[in-house]
Amino acid sequence: MSRFFSVLVAxxxxxxxxxxxxxxxxxLAVQPSTDVPQILMAIDRKLWDAEKVEVKVVTFSTGREAxxxxxxxxADFAVLTEYPxxxxxxxGQKFSVLAxxxxxxxxxxxxxxxxxxxxxxxxxxxxxxxxxxxxxVEYVTSVLLREGGAKAEVVNAAPADxxxxxxxxxxxxxxxxxxxxxxxxxxxxxxxxxxKTKSYVSHALLVGSSATLESRKAEVEGFLKALLVADKxxxxxxxxxxxIVLAALKGVMTPEVLxxxxxxxxxxxxxxxxxxxxxxxxxxxxxxRGAVKAPAEAASVKTxxxxxxxxxxxxxxxxxxxxxx
Amino acid sequence: xxxxxxxxxxxxxxxxxxxxxxxxxxxxxxxxxxxTPIAVWHAAVELYDDGLLxxxxxxxxxxxxxxxxxxxxLGVSVGLLTSRTRFFRLALNPILSLCRPIPAIAxxxxxxxxxxxxxxxxxxxxSYAVFLTVWLxxxxxxxxxxxxxxxxxxxxxxxxxxxxxxxxIPAAAPHIVSxxxxxxxxxxxxxxxxxxxxxxxxxxxxxxxxxxxxRMDRMFVGLVELGILxxxxxxxxxxxxxxxxHWEQT
Numbered sequence: 151m152s153r154f155f156s157v158l159v160a161x162x163x164x165x166x167x168x169x170x171x172x173x174x175x176x177x178l179a180v181q182p183s184t185d186v187p188q189i190l191m192a193i194d195r196k197l198w199d200a201e202k203v204e205v206k207v208v209t210f211s212t213g214r215e216a217x218x219x220x221x222x223x224x225a226d227f228a229v230l231t232e233y234p235x236x237x238x239x240x241x242g243q244k245f246s247v248l249a250x251x252x253x254x255x256x257x258x259x260x261x262x263x264x265x266x267x268x269x270x271x272x273x274x275x276x277x278x279x280x281x282x283x284x285x286x287v288e289y290v291t292s293v294l295l296r297e298g299g300a301k302a303e304v305v306n307a308a309p310a311d312x313x314x315x316x317x318x319x320x321x322x323x324x325x326x327x328x329x330x331x332x333x334x335x336x337x338x339x340x341x342x343x344x345x346k347t348k349s350y351v352s353h354a355l356l357v358g359s360s361a362t363l364e365s366r367k368a369e370v371e372g373f374l375k376a377l378l379v380a381d382k383x384x385x386x387x388x389x390x391x392x393x394i395v396l397a398a399l400k401g402v403m404t405p406e407v408l409x410x411x412x413x414x415x416x417x418x419x420x421x422x423x424x425x426x427x428x429x430x431x432x433x434x435x436x437x438x439r440g441a442v443k444a445p446a447e448a449a450s451v452k453t454x455x456x457x458x459x460x461x462x463x464x465x466x467x468x469x470x471x472x473x474x475x
Numbered sequence: 476x477x478x479x480x481x482x483x484x485x486x487x488x489x490x491x492x493x494x495x496x497x498x499x500x501x502x503x504x505x506x507x508x509x510x511t512p513i514a515v516w517h518a519a520v521e522l523y524d525d526g527l528l529x530x531x532x533x534x535x536x537x538x539x540x541x542x543x544x545x546x547x548x549l550g551v552s553v554g555l556l557t558s559r560t561r562f563f564r565l566a567l568n569p570i571l572s573l574c575r576p577i578p579a580i581a582x583x584x585x586x587x588x589x590x591x592x593x594x595x596x597x598x599x600x601x602s603y604a605v606f607l608t609v610w611l612x613x614x615x616x617x618x619x620x621x622x623x624x625x626x627x628x629x630x631x632x633x634x635x636x637x638x639x640x641x642x643x644i645p646a647a648a649p650h651i652v653s654x655x656x657x658x659x660x661x662x663x664x665x666x667x668x669x670x671x672x673x674x675x676x677x678x679x680x681x682x683x684x685x686x687x688x689x690r691m692d693r694m695f696v697g698l699v700e701l702g703i704l705x706x707x708x709x710x711x712x713x714x715x716x717x718x719x720x721h722w723e724q725t
Contacts, residue, residue, distance in 0.1 A: 221505075221507075221689075237689055238689060241688075241689045242507070283675070283684060283687070284684050284686075284687025285687065305592065305673070306672070306674060306675045306680065307592050308671060308673075311673065314588050315591060318588075318591050320591035321592070436688070441684070443521070
């Protein structure tokens with residue numbers, strides 16, 4: 151019985167013990183991917199140690215899961231694309247964008263010659279297009295269809311299922327995540343076709359919880375400073391950065407595939423006006439679909455600009471920030 | 476007495492909702508992460524207004540029903556074969572015993588490759604889960620028919636078919652019915668796994684979509700729907716089994 155009470159007392163004191171710990175590490179929730187070479191570089195070269203910032207990296211299989219960890223109070227920072235970040239802002243969640251880490255402009259529609267001829271985006275008209283609903287590739291699908299003036303039946307498929315569905319002919323075309331292009335090309339062989347979008351660039355964002363940004367400013371600056379060092383290292387030696395990314399991906403991607411993807415990336419920590427503009431377009435689209443209910447002004451550039459905390463990056467790298475106030 | 480039981484169930488549900496409300500309204504958890512019952516009600520009304528509530532319900536019930544019928548029919552048939560025929564028992568029992576621990580969600584990628592992202596893969600996943608449970612219950616029930624029943628029927632000169640339909644099947648029926656009841660519950664459990672991909676409607680799909688848009692209120696609607704459907708189905712099966720195997724009621 152006394153043991154039972156000891157356990158109870160220990161459990162009751164646990165929150166106080168946690169508060170008493172002085173140097174709680176900053177927790178970063180991230181999906182190891184081609185979107186985040188700066189983070190993988192910082193881990194590999196122990197750049198946060200140099201800034202005397204203790205960082206605990208927790209990996210997730212998607213950026214959205216990383217955001218969920220941040221919203222649940224389990225992480226201080228998360229890396230995700232601008233689409234789930236826009237959803238979070240529309241839903242009034244308490245986090246801010248600290249930096250736009252990478253921009254990828256190679257998103258595309260893929261198709262098999264067996265089921266259709268994809269000479270232009272207009273050819274998607276009347277076709278079954280598979281994509282992962284609720285993610286940025288669904289938004290890209292809408293952009294591609296708009297570019298081609300086409301109307302298609304958009305079908306939901308989990309990321310890993312889009313390529314088998316395309317091979318089987320369950321769908322005639324697909325807008326999939328970039329890490330699947332090589333697999334699609336390999337499995338479809340000579341039947342593989344693609345058209346890249348001209349009007350969409352995806353952004354990999356570093357976001358921080360409002361509580362952390364307010365209460366641990368010095369540590370946040372140290373965290374960002376290390377990332378800026380990593381940023382320079384990635385720009386200076388792409389081959390070394392690719393080696394680190396390949397090692398982090400643990401053999402799921404070949405060096406050739408990564409080199410090919412790398413060409414469509416722009417890696418640099420920046421904050422520019424194109425980001426809130428794109429997020430505003432996405433927010434408007436989300437509200438029009440009715441997936442999130444919010445007043446129209448929630449989708450304005452001004453509102454989304456308000457969710458970008460540019461102060462940290464402005465102080466550390468003034469040239470990287472060009473945002474209208 | 477029955478009114479008292481109903482009152483107890485209603486009271487328990489009311490208390491559960493009140494506790495839920497109190498926790499959600501306490502401010503300890505963000506209302507966006509743990510919505511109040513009122514917020515969930517509003518989300519349900521919103522889904523109804525958007526025409527999604529009943530279309531999702533229809534899609535999911537249709538998939539669960541087709542998967543259940545296929546899985547249950549196969550389960551009972553194969554169970555009869557493996558329990559009464561040595562050849563089928565030796566041929567099928569080892570492989571079915573290996574399949575039993577494999578959860579339905581692990582079968583989803585295989586189902587997608589074999590049957591595509593249409594409804595075929597969903598029927599396969601649901602019927603797989605139902606089949607194994609119903610097979611085991613049928614096999615077990617048929618194998619454990621008391622030997623005295625068989626001896627009595629044979630000493631009375633009952634022909635083989637009569638013995639099978641009037642002695643063996645009624646003796647095993649309680650096991651078969653309880654297998655069907657578990658199978659029906661499993662059809663709903665595997666439904667969500669089946670609708671994770673390739674679906675653009677259904678409760679499982681809506682749960683996933685709600686997660687993508689951080690709509691916990693809509694997720695709770697889906698969870699409540701699944702709970703109500705499962706409980707209603709279980710109640711219906713229990714009532715039906717009272718009539719079907721009335722000789723086993725205590």
